[in-house]
Every structure is written in C-alpha cells, then in structure tokens.
Amino acid sequence: MTIDLRSDTVTRPTAAMKEAMHTAALGDDVFGDDPSINALQDRVAALFGMEAGLFFPSGTMANQVAIQTYVGLGDEVICDQLAHVYKYEGGGIAAHSGASVRLLQGQRGIFTAAEVALNINTDDPHFPATRLVCLENTMNRGGGACWPDQAIREIYERTRTLQLGMHLDGARLWNAMVKTGTPASFYGSHFDSISLCFSKGLGCPVGSVLIGSADRIRKAHRIRKRFGGGMRQAGSLAAACTYALDHHLSRLAEDHLHAAQIGNILEQHSAIKQVLPVETNIVLFETHTAEKAAQLLQLLKAQDIHASHTGGAWVRFTFHLDVDAEKVGRLTQVLPGILNSL
Secondary structure: OOEEOOOOOOOOOOHHHHHHHHOOOOOOHHHOOOHHHHHHHHHHHHHHOOOEEEEEOOHHHHHHHHHHOOOOOOEEEEEEOOOHHHHOOOOHHHHHHOOEEEEEOOEOOEOOHHHHHHOOOOOOOOOOEEEEEEEEOOEHHHOOEOOOHHHHHHHHHHHHHHOOEEEEEEOOHHHHHHHHOOOHHHHHHHOOEEEEEOOOOOOOOOOEEEEEOHHHHHHHHHHHHHHOOOOOOOHHHHHHHHHHHHHOOOOHHHHHHHHHHHHHHHHOOOOEEEEOOOOOOEEEEEEOOHHHHHHHHHHHHHOOEEOEEEEOOEEEEEOOOOOOHHHHHHHHHHHHHHHHOO
C-alpha cells in the first residue's frame, strides 16, 4: 500500500471525474468558444463576486500573469519571505515582470498591515515604486496556515488608502474556506485578483483560474498568450474542475482531520523537535537535525510512505483525497515505530 504524502498535487482523477472529462463539450479556447472553459471561468468568478475569470494550465502561470497586470519594469511587489510567488516560481517576478520584491518576515507567512505600511517606498526616484501586495492562503510554508479575516481586512484597507493592488495566491484557498467557513464573497471583495488551483486538494490533473475585474482579466488574457498559455480543446480539463467543485470541495475537511491525527502523534514523540500548528491538510514538522530528517524519509520510504523534505531538519506531510482513512490508519500504526528508530 503506497502512501504518498509528498504533496496534494499527486492525486489522480477519480473514475467519475474521468467520465466527466470524456463527455465534456469542447471548442477552441484561443477563439474563446470552448463552452466548458467559458462555463468554468464564469462560475468561479460569480462564486467570488468578481467580474471575470481566465483558465490557466498552472497556478504558477496564473500568479505570474496576475502580477504582471500590476507592475512594470523597476516596480516592487510586497510579499512574505516564504511566499510561493517568491520562493517557488523560478524567479518569475524578476524574469517576467522586471520587478523587485520586498520581503516581509511574518509569522508562518502571515504579516500585518503595519508591516506593509513600513515597507512601502516613498515617491523617490532612488527607490522602486511599490505597486502590489501579495498574500498566500493557505500558507504552504507556514504549515497550511489560514489568514485571519481581520488581518486581510486591515491590509486591504491600507492598500486602498495607498492605491496599491492586492493579489491572493489562493492555491489552497479552498482548504481555508472549508476550515474557517469564510465565504468566497469575502475574498472577492478584499482582493483585486485571486488565483485558484484545482490540481491540489480538489484532485484535478491540471488547472487554475484567475479571477478579477473584466479589465484586469482582459489584460491577463493578452499576457497569457505571450506566456504561451493559450490552449485549444481544453474543455476536458475544465470539466474536471467543474466536477471537483460539485463533488470534492466539502470533503477537504477529511484531509484536515487526517492531518490533525498525524500531527498529534508527531507532537507527542521526542524524536520531533516541533510541529507547526495543524490547521488544514499540511503537517510541517522539524526533527532535531538535518541528518535525522533524511533518515526519517528513508525509513518512511522503506515502508512505501513518501514525504517531502522542505530544507534543513524540516519534513512535510500533505494529506489529500488519495490518502483515505485506511491509509491514515496504517500510517497511524507504523509511524510511532519509525520515530522510535530515529
């Protein structure tokens, strides 16, 4: 029995999702006439109370295109030092947009409006012009942490005063919504753009949607073409996303429960130095040394259990729809013995 905890991107489409993909109505999305793509874009935008949406093959492309709608050469983006748009998107902000990045040191990737205000450049030609604030929810490198609504509200109010843009990397926003109960409309009214990923917890093979105003999405459409992100008969991919919205959204709570179960085991064992608070489907924990982390990964692999090394002594377990209760039960049984071997 393989238990793959490396990421929630390793999920496989279910039989029912494959059937939905197989029977999807298709057109040419570059010409704008793929009905399945159009329906998904409209549905996601409407869900969040935004004007328009645009389908992308990846969350990284959606984020980088979104950022380019705000910034130009020499401008600056504010985000946390742990943000995916900075750490894991290949230097895209610099490479694609020619912009610099002002990094904040938040708590588990979550910062405050006061910290934003302190890092906005004055109108001085010596400094890059601050244009955009990026948040990530949930915060991957923060152990799946959810942004508090009040923190978002305060940053939003500060950006309105200073005429800055607000983009949300919502790669796991579905998890945050299920965990906190915060409605989609809240996010739609507090960000200028949001990228939403379907190939993580929702289990689709491919797909993200960027939402925002009609003008911003029109601009993003042009940039997406330049990136090579235009696809033709991509409606089968959109059909998977639509199926996931209908059938896989509420079940994210199961992943959160499984993560909490395993997090509790790790917290109680002396081989583990610390476990970040488990809020959603990610368990991020630290062993006592980098060597112990490497040893743990090898011991897990010997049991056909696969996890991610996130640097130094840190290891990540990520729960998803392909890690069911039976697999969690097995992990619960074997994990204490593996930890005893460290």
